[in-house]
Amino acid sequence: MLWILLAVVALIILITLLIFRVKDLSEYDGQEWAIRQVAPNPAHDEVIERIKEMGRASRGLKGKARLIALRNHLDSLGESVDIESQLQHQDSPKGEWVMAPGVDPRRRVLYIHGGAWAAGSPRSHRAITDRFSRLANAAVFAVDYRLMPEHRFMDGIRDCRQAYAWLLNHGPDGETAADFVVVAGDSAGGSHTLSLIAWVRDSGLRQADAAIALSPSTDLTLTAPSNRENIRTDPLLGPVFGGLSKIPLPLLWWGTLAAFRISPTNPVASPLRGELNNLPPTLIHASTTEMLLDNSTRYAAKAKAQGSPVELHTWQNMVHVWHIFTPLLPEANDAFEDISAFLKRVEHS
Template identity: 70%
Template sequence: MLWILLAVIALVVAATLTLFRLEDLSHLDRQQHPVREGTPSPANREVLGRIREMGEASRGLRGKARLMALRKHMDGLSEGLELASEFRFCEEPRGEWALAPGCDTRRRILYIHGGAWAAGSPRSHRAITDRLSTITRAAVFAVDYRLMPEHRFMDGVRDCRDAYIWLVKHGPEGAEPADFLVVAGDSAGGSHTLGLIAWARDNGLRQADAAIALSPSTDLTLTAPSNRDNIGTDPLLGPVFGGLSKIPLPVIWWATLAAFRVSPTSPVASPLRGNLENLPPTLIQASDTEMLLDNARRYAARATAAGSPVALHTWPGMVHVWQIFVPLLPEAEEAFDDIRDFLSDVESGRFGAAPRESSTG
């Protein structure tokens, strides 16, 4: 019996090495990335309290009940905020426009929300889409992509791709070509953002003029050091995903393949591991204490080495996707000032040059 067990183990190991061919990216961790000086503002304590409330909302719940509680809590994040934008529902593609007063409908941002591909919605991220529309004078379309586990991971990817194609030629008032187009997203949506600009390049589509990724995941293989080193300093992701550190990585890869029906090494799920050449100017914002810090660092380093213009700006001691706590958090205000300056530099030509290709699609 022992030899049979050893043979099975050998087969599993061989299959793992064959299926999950991982390029070692640890050399990217040697690069130095500056972090803004300072300490978290007093308002950060209130943000941490809200994070604890989110955990309390699902305490004791399991499975679908836990997920539904998380979704409900996230959708309530925008309640009580004074938002300047008009929010307009769109049936096809499904999503929501955020239209600040005086915005130019030929300036457009496709926003892809986070939530681990299983939670979040245009409503949950209204604080972000409202502020983006206000500071950029752009019409922001938050795509309501299909979520797991009710749908497959690739269903959500296709929804984002369809929304991108549509947004190139349609604004909130109907058919109208875009003069300036940005793709933005946070966390899981930030990963979708980075995968989407690579997909647009590969398919000869009109490329976005710029991309913005807030605390993006970039890599589902969980091989970056901060995925484990920052568990204790990440009050949002640590309690939810910290337990994964006790599970061998090959087991996680097989589980990811089973759940996502996409290999964690695929550029669709892990844009860090794809071709990063000839991409538009990209701004990445991250916190130095979050689990996804090195995912952002690795992407910035690898994309820069491939010749794509990328800026990584890091804040000290912030929660994952702290931008959603605008206007409560001064550091969130700083982040949006940073986004406005980045896009201004892109439009003036001071930050890279977005590759532009016409599309027949």
């Protein structure tokens, strides 16, 4: 009986390796990246408290009720933000325009929100989209893409692609061609952003003038070292996803395939594992202590090796997607100033 069990295990391992073919990307580890030092600030403690409130909002709930509570809490945070921009609902593609006073509607930003592909909305991320509209002097379209588990992962991908193609020739005032286009997103939306610019390259559409990914998830295989090494130092993702470190990676790959209905090695879901040549100027922000740090460093290193103009700027000891805590967090304001400077460099290059 023992030999039969061993044979079954060996067969499962062989099938797993044949199906997923997870390439070792450690060759892109170890590069030096400039780190912005961060001084202690009372605002940091307030941010941690807000993150704990997010956890308390869904405590004791399970399944769909827990997910709905999380979604509602995220949306309430965005709706309570004091913004300068005008909001304009859009039915097809679904989303909302965010427009600071006096912006040029021919300058457009497609913003793709984060939330682990299961939460978040244009409402939850208004603090970010409002700042993007101001710094880019552009109309921001926050796409309300379909979320899991009610919809398939690829449904959200298709929504982002449709929104981008539409944005090229449609603004908040109607059918007009765009003069300047940026694609941006955070976390899960950062992954969608990087996946999208690769799809645009291959589809023959006009490429974005620039792309910006904030703390992006670039690789669903979870093989990057920081996915496990930074669990304790990531107050947002650590408590939610840290337990996955106890599960063998092959089991996680099968679980991802079942939940996402797409292989974790597919570049659509893991843009790090695609071809990264001929991409537009791209800026990536990451924190030194977040779980997704090495997802960013590996992507930047590989993209640069393949000739694409990608910059990675890291901040010390920041929470995952600290940008959403503007204007409370000084480093969020610093990050937006960095984005503004990047876009000016792109336009004058």
